[in-house]
Amino acid sequence: MDFTFNEEQQQFADALRRWVDKDYSFDTRKRIVHSPSGVSDVAWNMLAELGMTALPVPEAQGGFSGNAVDMLVVMQELGRGLVVEPYFATVWGAKFLQLAGNQHHRLEDVAKGELKLACALGEKHSRYDLADIKTIAGINGEGYRIDGTKTVVIHGGQADALIVSARSAGTQRDTNGISLFVVPTDTPGVVIRDYRTIDGQRAATVQFNHVAVPASALLSKLGGGWDMLEEAADYGVSLLCAEAVGAMEALFNATLEYVKTRKQFGLAIGSFQALQHRMADMYIHLEQARSMAMLVAARMVCDAEERRRVASAAKVRIGQAAKFIGQQAVQLHGGMGVTDELPAAHHFKRLTMIELTLGDVDHHLERFTAQRGFQQHS
Amino acid sequence: MDLTYTAADLAFRDTVRAFLDANLPSDLQKKVRNHLRLSRQDYVRWHQIVARQGWSAPAWPVEYGGTGWTPTQRHIWEEECARSGTPPILPFGVNMVAPVIMAFGNEAQKAHYLPRILNCDDWWCQGYSEPGSGSDLASLKTTAERAGDHYIVNGQKTWTTLAQHADMIFCLVRTDSTVRKQEGISFLLIDMKTPGITVRPIIMLDEDHEVNEVFFDNVKVPVQNLIGQENKGWTYAKYLLGHERTGITAVGRSKRELLFLKKIASEHYKHGKPLMQDPVFSAKIASLEIDLMALETTVLRVITRESHAPGPEASMLKVRGSEIQQQLTELMVEVLGPGALPFDTDYLEGKADHAVTGDDAAAPLAGYYFNYRKTSIYGGSNEIQKNIITQMILGL
Ligand SMILES: Cc1cc2nc3c(=O)[nH]c(=O)nc-3n(C[C@H](O)[C@H](O)[C@H](O)COP(=O)(O)OP(=O)(O)OC[C@H]3O[C@@H](n4cnc5c(N)ncnc54)[C@H](O)[C@@H]3O)c2cc1C
Numbered sequence: 159m160d161f162t163f164n165e166e167q168q169q170f171a172d173a174l175r176r177w178v179d180k181d182y183s184f185d186t187r188k189r190i191v192h193s194p195s196g197v198s199d200v201a202w203n204m205l206a207e208l209g210m211t212a213l214p215v216p217e218a219q220g221g222f223s224g225n226a227v228d229m230l231v232v233m234q235e236l237g238r239g240l241v242v243e244p245y246f247a248t249v250w251g252a253k254f255l256q257l258a259g260n261q262h263h264r265l266e267d268v269a270k271g272e273l274k275l276a277c278a279l280g281e282k283h284s285r286y287d288l289a290d291i292k293t294i295a296g297i298n299g300e301g302y303r304i305d306g307t308k309t310v311v312i313h314g315g316q317a318d319a320l321i322v323s324a325r326s327a328g329t330q331r332d333t334n335g336i337s338l339f340v341v342p343t344d345t346p347g348v349v350i351r352d353y354r355t356i357d358g359q360r361a362a363t364v365q366f367n368h369v370a371v372p373a374s375a376l377l378s379k380l381g382g383g384w385d386m387l388e389e390a391a392d393y394g395v396s397l398l399c400a401e402a403v404g405a406m407e408a409l410f411n412a413t414l415e416y417v418k419t420r421k422q423f424g425l426a427i428g429s430f431q432a433l434q435h436r437m438a439d440m441y442i443h444l445e446q447a448r449s450m451a452m453l454v455a456a457r458m459v460c461d462a463e464e465r466r467r468v469a470s471a472a473k474v475r476i477g478q479a480a481k482f483i484g485q486q487a488v489q490l491h492g493g494m495g496v497t498d499e500l501p502a503a504h505h506f507k508r509l510t511m512i513e514l515t516l517g518d519v520d521h522h523l524e525r526f527t528a529q530r531g532f533q534q535h536s
Numbered sequence: 537m538d539l540t541y542t543a544a545d546l547a548f549r550d551t552v553r554a555f556l557d558a559n560l561p562s563d564l565q566k567k568v569r570n571h572l573r574l575s576r577q578d579y580v581r582w583h584q585i586v587a588r589q590g591w592s593a594p595a596w597p598v599e600y601g602g603t604g605w606t607p608t609q610r611h612i613w614e615e616e617c618a619r620s621g622t623p624p625i626l627p628f629g630v631n632m633v634a635p636v637i638m639a640f641g642n643e644a645q646k647a648h649y650l651p652r653i654l655n656c657d658d659w660w661c662q663g664y665s666e667p668g669s670g671s672d673l674a675s676l677k678t679t680a681e682r683a684g685d686h687y688i689v690n691g692q693k694t695w696t697t698l699a700q701h702a703d704m705i706f707c708l709v710r711t712d713s714t715v716r717k718q719e720g721i722s723f724l725l726i727d728m729k730t731p732g733i734t735v736r737p738i739i740m741l742d743e744d745h746e747v748n749e750v751f752f753d754n755v756k757v758p759v760q761n762l763i764g765q766e767n768k769g770w771t772y773a774k775y776l777l778g779h780e781r782t783g784i785t786a787v788g789r790s791k792r793e794l795l796f797l798k799k800i801a802s803e804h805y806k807h808g809k810p811l812m813q814d815p816v817f818s819a820k821i822a823s824l825e826i827d828l829m830a831l832e833t834t835v836l837r838v839i840t841r842e843s844h845a846p847g848p849e850a851s852m853l854k855v856r857g858s859e860i861q862q863q864l865t866e867l868m869v870e871v872l873g874p875g876a877l878p879f880d881t882d883y884l885e886g887k888a889d890h891a892v893t894g895d896d897a898a899a900p901l902a903g904y905y906f907n908y909r910k911t912s913i914y915g916g917s918n919e920i921q922k923n924i925i926t927q928m929i930l931g932l
Binding site (some may be wrong): 282283285286287290309310312331351353354356357361363421423424427430432433485488489492495496497498499503506507510511514515520523524 | 869876
């Protein structure tokens with residue numbers, strides 16, 4: 159076995175980290191977050207220039223055919239640097255396009271950094287159940303017509319095109335009858351209401367009012383989109399797990415530094431045993447989380463059953479670690495921890511929101527126990 | 537043993553309920569119950585309504601305008617206020633500086649400040665913490681040098697809650713730096729309008745302006761604003777810390793928030809069923825409800841046992857109270873799931889009538905969760921409370 163990153167992966171990570179350190183300081187990020195658009199074109203172009211948008215795209219479409227392990231190093235750095243650009247949304251969306259196999263042109267644009275994507279999957283009532291869909295896709299001449307409302311579409315307001323799940327058959331929460339489409343955001347009838355999220359990112363409510371799309375917009379088999387949806391969602395989970403580990407690591411390091419330097423009662427607070435043990439627990443959580451982020455990235459290529467099992471396991475373990483590390487980091491920073499001033503507090507906010515994206519601990523525990531293998535006892 | 541309220545207590549509760557029904561303005565109630573931000577005017581308005589009834593300082597002796605209520609009655613009053621959703625009566629005047637003035641102040645100070653505190657004519661804030669002195673409060677550095685009939689104050693306070701609204705600040709200052717650190721501290725009352733004072737906002741994680749830095753640059757404070765004796769301030773400060781900690785326990789409010797949690801858990805769905813009916817989630821709520829029951833009973837045990845300042849048990853109440861408050865906010869965020877992400881400052885500040893996503897109840901909750909990480913830090917962090925328990929109760 160080999161748990162090391164290869165030279166190319168290391169280079170990607172280094173390049174990203176240099177860019178974050180130099181051009182994406184905490185102050186710069188704050189300005190971006192509070193700007194009207196909430197994102198930065200300059201930063202996006204830089205991500206494209208560094209090859210980040212091309213990384214996950216197949217070579218045939220001008221990319222580097224990067225796998226989930228390659229993405230692990232990238233997402234870790236973005237998590238560390240608290241980057242708020244619509245990268246996760248785009249890369250996640252690109253996974254759908256790649257699985258569809260009929261979207262070469264769009265993938266080429268993604269690779270060049272010219273097409274931003276977002277995934278419009280969740281609805282008000284659906285919580286984390288991706289099959290709980292009320293949005294309807296009906297036959298409309300040669301193409302389809304979509305009606306419905308998607309909520310908390312991450313970076314929906316910054317996207318050029320949306321990946322949309324809709325029901326073309328079956329009842330609500332049925333995994334049969336789900337279809338996936340790609341819909342340019344300037345299509346008539348698409349109404350986007352963009353807003354800030356509490357961790358400094360952007361999300362949107364997206365309404366589809368009689369949105370007509372051509373036959374070529376269909377990404378899955380008609381009504382047979384569930385497997386693709388699940389596979390892409392697990393890939394999204396692996397990206398988020400990697401981002402979370404980057405954020406946790408930054409938070410852990412900042413806290414370690416803080417308890418070594420902050421003095422009370424004439425001593426560094428890190429010399430109090432109560433806090434030492436807390437730091438040790440945080441370290442243990444961090445390393446378990448890191449292991450799971452590696453495991454889930456490596457297992458993305460497995461059969462569906464194993465992929466599901468590991469994706470849910472990773473999201474559970476990383477969710478638990480993120481909560482512990484996040485809350486303790488704030489606590490150990492004392493008053494400073496609850497202010498808007500420290501990056502640490504923002505890492506904590508980002509971690510909390512990652513937990514609420516694509517399934518929380520309870521959701522993935524339930525999914526883990528539902529896998530066939532879990533019930534076997536001999 | 538009889539763990540029920542007496543008939544007199546129940547009658548008292550009816551009186552309190554009738555008062556609240558008749559006098560709590562519905563706009564204030566709506567803000568409080570929906571976790572919206574309160575303005576200075578909101579706090580003052582409610583304080584003065586209660587003052588007109590003569591109930592703004594239930595724990596004070598009757599001679600100063602207190603109520604003469606038993607500890608149980610005071611508990612009922614607080615619980616009923618929390619249940620209805622009144623704005624809090626801020627503790628800085630009524631529960632913090634006033635007991636010190638009563639116990640250690642001179643007659644002139646009592647005559648001047650106490651009626652004004654009762655009626656919220658002055659907004660008080662607490663100037664204890666400094667950038668270098670948080671848990672180790674006695675290491676504070678802000679100096680007050682005697683110059684004739686004045687002190688000249690220099691230094692910086694921080695984390696000063698709502699100082700942006702304050703008329704007065706009570707401060708711990710160093711008047712002697714040649715002795716043991718606890719022995720050179722004095723307790724000073726300072727008018728916030730005095731030249732040389734600058735207040736700078738600190739923005740919290742939920743982007744609310746709740747705390748401040750307060751700078752003192754050669755601020756002239758009349759000697760008559762000294763409480764008690766010079767260099768005895770540490771004794772006075774310790775006297776009021778127990779009061780602060782019991783206040784933070786907030787059992788009444790947690791009970792209201794528990795109901796709110798159940799309400800949103802019955803309005804949010806998982807696989808088509810309310811979360812309230814989900815066995816995993818409802819078990820979490822149940823376990824929190826049971827924790828709250830244990831805490832409430834403990835609070836009642838502590839308050840019915842003592843007649844004056846709470847002892848080191850207050851630390852236990854503070855630890856559990858803050859943890860339960862935090863868990864409530866944690867579960868609220870869990871209920872919302874992805875719906876917790878949207879962040880709508882316009883709505884929270886009252887600039888918009890409705891939240892951008894249409895879910896008004898959800899809009900404040902993630903911010904509430906982040907903000908409430910403070911409860912295990914302020915009023916003496918939970919680690920410090922545990923140190924107090926191990927040293928003063930367990931003798932370790
Ligand atoms: C929202 C808010 C409002 C506040 N309002 C006021 C106010 O109005 N007036 C005022 O004067 N102050 C106020 N405070 C200040 C508050 O009392 C301090 O923040 C608190 O005492 C902790 O101090 P610190 O922030 O300096 O943390 P530190 O003392 O630096 O502590 C950092 C961490 O180290 C731990 N630690 C420190 N010493 C020990 C030890 N011996 N053993 C184990 N662990 C230890 C702490 O528990 C904490 O986790 C407020 C704080 C907050 C967050």
